[in-house]
Amino acid sequence: MKLALLILLAFTGVTSVSCGAMMALEPTGSLLLLDLHWLQHTSFENFSLPGLILIAVGAVHLFAWYGVRTNRKNGLWWAVAAGMLIIGYEAVQMLLLQMTYWLQYSYMAVGLFIILMALQLKHKELI
Template identity: 35%
Template sequence: MGLMLFQGISGLYGGITLVIDPSGDLLQIPISILENSTFENFMVPGLILLTILGFFPIIVLYGLWKRRLWSWKGALAVSFALIIWIGVQIWMVGYYPDPPLQLTFGLLGLVLLGLVMSPSVRRSLEPSCNQEPEE
């Protein structure tokens, strides 16, 4: 749950900052990195970051905390979304090792996926594992 909170807060911070300033100046991201992408500025990436990797992980965190049956699928979706986000980002703008944000969040996605797929977490959260078989 701590990693999900970290992702949610990071997504909210990055997303809000990019929506407020689509030029990337507030986050010290040069707009020039978007030259080979489909984006003219950081507004659309900021909205994606804000919603899919900000608000959604916070909602999933609530589900995990309350032990809601849908939270396992939500955590799985956040893990995949983060891995896809970093993969597409590297594909579109390249890999930037300094600061190591792409590496950090790519690893976070993989760690989250590993945790979500671990048998103990699956048993406690996955709906199909929590239901008694019908006779």
């Protein structure tokens, strides 16, 4: 189960940081085929700030990956926090954009699996 958790943390971390960087570097969203029209119901003029936030979310996933991989004291709690962050990011994105795509639900499911696996491993650690 620890291997599966590490894979999900790495996947989510790398994809979040890379997509966030593309959004921040090209605020029009053209690198990811995003449409500025999607931001019409938000206070954002472009994708730069959402991209920076996504980089931070991904960095927490990578930090949690390191903590779990090296058996740090709070590594599993960082994984729980990372799962909550990606679920929160996607939920806020869906509310602000007033639209949904399958990828948002997929990342929310991955976040839930991260939380559940980390809590299961934490429970085993306590026994």
